[in-house]
Amino acid sequence: MPVSRGGNNNGELHEILSLVEERSFGELRRVLVEMNPADIAEQMSEIPDDKSLVVVFRLLPKEQAAEVFSYLESEDQQRIVEGISDKELASIINDMFVDDAVDFTEEMPANIVNRVLSTADPETRRAINQLLKYPDYSAGSLMTTELLRIKSEWTVEAAISYVRSCCRELASITYAFVTDESRHLSGVVSMKDLLGAADDELVSNIMDDDVIYASTTEDQADVAERFKKYDVVSMPVVDGEMRLVGLITIDDVVDVIEDENTEDIYKMAAMAPIEDSYMSTSVFQLAKKRVVWLLVLMISATFTGLIITKFENMLTAVAILTSFIPMLMDTCGNAGSQASVSVIRALVLGEVRFSNILKVIWKEFRVSIIVGICVAIVNFIRIIVCYYIGMYQVDPGQNIYLIAGVVSITLVLAVICAKFVGCTLPLLADKAKLDPALMASPMITTIVDAVSLLVYFGIASLVLL
């Protein structure tokens, strides 16, 4: 029984390539037919030369070809499109689900888009054109127009026999949507409820008229939120006049969720998010996405430098204080970004909101006391040990215990400040309708650096001078 775990088998690629080389096309076709479309796409993306790639693609049975094609990365899709005839292209496009065809079209250069649109059959072309007009990242751009529509006055028997006649062309039959004469969405029946109902029951009696839906112009991230909240596997999409125009299925939403996470992670690391995969984004694009924040943070670090300049005399008097600056800056920066990242993630997951700000501050305050004292104690011991094994020199007239004490008390106070800044800024950003992810580590590091140095020099002047 060839039940498959879908492992990543390197041997398969070698087998495919050597079958191409030997021109054993019959054998190769047999191998391909046994494989899962997603696996075939993965193996194909590793084929280096375009000719072999097109040969393998042409060997796929017609019904498999469109599916494999929709799993390919856009650069591999382009390599194939450039090597096949218009007729072959038309057959793939017409066999793809419309939303996959649109995803593909959006990624292609203009000349290929024109080829796609001129070869597709009129119905497909109309559907693609319609979907292409929705803005990027909108619910409209994510949906497919193929969905199961039934009428409220039908009996369950009639509805089931209708489903049986058309289900093969649909992307999802989990829900059947009930529309009136003017295509307004009036209800939904899950396939489970439809199949479970008696034959002579009317659809209007079993449909649920409380439908969770999306609007074409809505942001896809909001739609993804609603999928998570209501645990649904597909969601109808309506236009401005509440007419049913499409369907979003959860497999597309999973991709949106991953994209949103990538975006957040990039912002937290002080980068503008990239739109493509890392490997297919150009060096220039990557540099552009990164340099802006580096410049902002570099310039803001000037203030930290100025603080050091202001206290130059003290650093000359007690030279060893300089050597603790990196440790203080790093520890407090890390402590602050721990708090900010926790709060940002909790905001994204809907676990906290601005109204919880006092609870969050109180929580972080207690955490920072525990963490700050632990770090301070270890740090005190570390300094004393380092001193006795001769790693630190102290000028005559200065007391290493006093110096270690100053550094450790600074740590406690600066960790408290860092966690406070780290947990409040993202909540304030969210309240001000700014993206909290932008308030993550690097931004907070800069503020926390300045605060911790001021605390450090303040305490040092009091105690040591």
Place this chain on the structure above:
Amino acid sequence: MPVSRGGNNNGELHEILSLVEERSFGELRRVLVEMNPADIAEQMSEIPDDKSLVVVFRLLPKEQAAEVFSYLESEDQQRIVEGISDKELASIINDMFVDDAVDFTEEMPANIVNRVLSTADPETRRAINQLLKYPDYSAGSLMTTELLRIKSEWTVEAAISYVRSCCRELASITYAFVTDESRHLSGVVSMKDLLGAADDELVSNIMDDDVIYASTTEDQADVAERFKKYDVVSMPVVDGEMRLVGLITIDDVVDVIEDENTEDIYKMAAMAPIEDSYMSTSVFQLAKKRVVWLLVLMISATFTGLIITKFENMLTAVAILTSFIPMLMDTCGNAGSQASVSVIRALVLGEVRFSNILKVIWKEFRVSIIVGICVAIVNFIRIIVCYYIGMYQVDPGQNIYLIAGVVSITLVLAVICAKFVGCTLPLLADKAKLDPALMASPMITTIVDAVSLLVYFGIASLVLL
């Protein structure tokens, strides 16, 4: 038509609470019946006192109660369980899908678990007990045991009528699973293919015997990967002897994906991941998850401090050099974590692997040249401007242009080093089967701090002394 966008309506909570206060239970019940279970759960979690919470819960119609219950956070579930009778509890548990009942049971203290198990009917109890024995985060712990089983020798007509007889009790009917006498999984038929086939066709002729499946003991993150790769909405789970034992549906996988992302984000910010939501994790737990990495990073920052101590004489001779240390450390730390976070995310999404290491290094090298030069130029101008407006004092005999040049050249070289370290460490970690997310910002910051200071002092000694 009460089609709902499922908005977050604050008015609803006030309405519910005032209806409870007025004891208008009939009206309240009418309001609740109109609402979506997920919305009811959201509103209920905001009800402060336990009595009102239990009142609202008791007003829910029986079939809605179990669903609302499974949407509640575990702390609210516990508040309700403590306020209702054993009979009410039994009715909820028996009406919940088994996987939701297990999720609930796992979160409860021992006394409530015992109450749940002793009140559930024998069949439910057996199913819960069976699922509870699988390790946390395994496919077994994620699955439900309710799935659609059909026989290969049945006709399509017989299979459909079987589906119609039992579909209401099942969590998902998207796929029907074909098993032999010893319950071994031998194939799968999608509901689409089943409904689309002719009545007298045999199931064996339309079933797909290349099934993507999971094993009970497998890690849930690997299962989630497979869902994404093959774009499936549910996946059968088999035991060690390939017997079909359960089903994982995509709504549970979406939660796993979010959990995995949260875990990665926590690790990148130098924290051990928390298991619960931020708000329900105790202060002590949060402190524990954070303090270990802070200690490690604090101690490793000692080396950075030692480098400064070594070059103390130079810092005394050219005092202004000290004030650029924070800027250098921050900029290079940020540049390094930009590279590491990009590569870690690409690894997680399967876009790069260790074999691409040379391509990645070459890419980051070119990015770092562009970014480094931009930052260096702006920095040079900034220093000169700051000097002329009197923000920097320079000792006689020193040239501000020379100093700005030293800082700027250091920036270019240190950014190149930072990006190199940032992109290689995660790939090496992945190769060594360590978690690349642990190689993110804080770890890299410490290394990059040391490198950038060495470059700085090296160049400064050559040029300025």
